[in-house]
Amino acid sequence: MKIEKIDSILKKHEYRHSEIIGIMQDVQGIENYLPEGTLRYISEKLELSLTRIFDIVTFYKAFSLVPRGRHMIKVCCGTACHLGGAMQNLDRIKRTLHVREGETTEDRMFSLETVNCLGTCALAPVIQIGEDYHDAVIPGKIDNILAAYSAGHERQEVATD
Amino acid sequence: MKVPIIVDGLRVEIDQGTPIINAARKAGVFIPTLCYHEALKPYGSCRLCMVEVVHDKQRRLVTSCNFPAEGGMEVFTDTSRVRQIRRMIVELLLARCPEVLMIRTMAKQMGIESSMFKKREANECILCGxxxxxxxxxxxxxxxxxxxxxxxxxxxxxxxxxxxxxxxxxxxxxxxxxxxxxxxxxxxxxxxxxxxxxxxxxxxxxxxxxxxxxxxxxxxxxxxxxxxxxxxxxxxxxxxxx
Known part of the structure; x- marks a missing residue:
């Protein structure tokens, strides 16, 4: 990440220790993950120990130290989705993309994650890709859904509950 | 400013806002701790120093290592509630690190033979920080x-x-x-x-x-x-x- 860019983020947050989470969110918003070099630079500039930063980064699930794909796939494994067959969907995604949970595909297109509830149980089993929700997913539909994203046609479908 | 507080019936005067464990130490009342050290800021992670505090007609359990003292407080370090919670903490610690001598001694003093919790894989760190x-x-x-x-x-x-x-x-x-x-x-x-x-x-x-x-x-x-x-x-x- 470019040093000028980090500096502008730090300036926006007025070099405050208390805004470390906001700073890292901004970095992650640009890079999709937190590069080690950037964190070392932030630690030096803020005069905040690297152990403290590492503690925060590893504490919050929203932060990632490894590069993530352009599209985040969140497979809901909550009660309703689990009963609706979320595990079969998950298996199918794993096989199609050749990744496990928490991993990113080689072309940096998708990252796979499981979540415990997306709060839209009426749409079960639900999968969130980026900002879009896909409801009543069955393993047979998955290839089509993923193909749309790989081809660059992002479907705009937001849950209406 | 010095304020009077009562620890197990003994009147002690300590600075307002300092942890109540200091008052207990001053009164010679023993409170077991694992994460507390005079040289460091209180952290309150081991929860062993739990005491019961009566203040403003309220009675509650607090960690004495980081609870600030105020005038008129009454502290009880050996009530049944305190004993029960300490016992529970020691049992949990014993399940986490059954090999550690210090925790085994502590458990023995409380009369705990074995922990009722499932033992985890060998781990000696209690994350006291x-x-x-x-x-x-x-x-x-x-x-x-x-x-x-x-x-x-x-x-x-x-x-x-x-x-x-x-x-x-x-x-x-x-x-x-x-x-x-x-x-x-x-x-x-x-x-x-x-x-x-x-x-x-x-x-x-x-x-x-x-x-x-x-x-x-x-x-x-x-x-x-x-x-x-x-x-x-x-x-x-x-x-x-x-």
Whole structure:
């Protein structure tokens, strides 16, 4: 990440220790993950120990130290989705993309994650890709859904509950 | 400002806002602790120092190591509620690290033979944060810190690679209440010793723990000497009982 860019983020947050989470969110918003070099630079500039930063980064699930794909796939494994067959969907995604949970595909297109509830149980089993929700997913539909994203046609479908 | 508080029926005067454990110590009332150390800021992670406080007609359980004293407080350190909660904490600790002498002794004193909780894989760290806080507050380098959360929480160096700021002082070894940070000879230079705790990589002391001729600042050395003396006396106490 470019040093000028980090500096502008730090300036926006007025070099405050208390805004470390906001700073890292901004970095992650640009890079999709937190590069080690950037964190070392932030630690030096803020005069905040690297152990403290590492503690925060590893504490919050929203932060990632490894590069993530352009599209985040969140497979809901909550009660309703689990009963609706979320595990079969998950298996199918794993096989199609050749990744496990928490991993990113080689072309940096998708990252796979499981979540415990997306709060839209009426749409079960639900999968969130980026900002879009896909409801009543069955393993047979998955290839089509993923193909749309790989081809660059992002479907705009937001849950209406 | 000095304020009077009552600890187990004894009247003690301490500064307002200081932790109530100080009042108990002043009154000579023993409160067991694992994560508390005079040289460091209170942290409140081991929960063993739980006491019952009556203030403004309210009766509640608090951790005495970080609860600020106020005038008119009444502190009870040995009620059934306190005993029950301490027992529970010790049982949980015993399930986490059944091999640690200090915790076994503590459990024995409370009459706990075995823990009712499922034993986890061998782990000697109780995440009291003493090593982390000593490294940050007294040594001033912050070479080690806590990482992850929940059952994965552990003491680690940033990015889990060898620390580049560790000075190899060995303070973490001495201050650790469970002895899970060991001092071992360095692989490269066996003459020097370094700290070891699982995969934690720390550097050896270049001065080989000749603290008297150490170029480090005096404040740190004085505190370090206190820690070492205290460590040796506790260690002796526990080994003698054994």
């Amino acid at each position: 003493l090593c982390v806080r000593f490294c940050e507050e007294v040594v001033g380098v912050s070479a080690i810190g806590l990482a992850n959360r929940g059952i994965d929480r552990e003491v680690a160096t940033p990015f889990k690679v060898a620390s580049d700021v560790c000075i190899g002082c060995g303070a973490c070894t001495y201050i650790c209440p469970t002895g899970c940070i060991e001092m071992v000879p360095d692989e490269k230079t066996p003459r020097l010793r370094r700290m070891k705790m699982g995969n934690l990589t720390l550097v050896p002391c270049t001065n080989n723990y000749q603290c008297e001729s150490c170029p480090r600042e005096e404040n740190f050395l004085a505190e370090m000497k206190n820690v070492i003396t205290e460590f040796r006396s506790t260690y002796r106490r526990f080994t003698e009982k054994k």
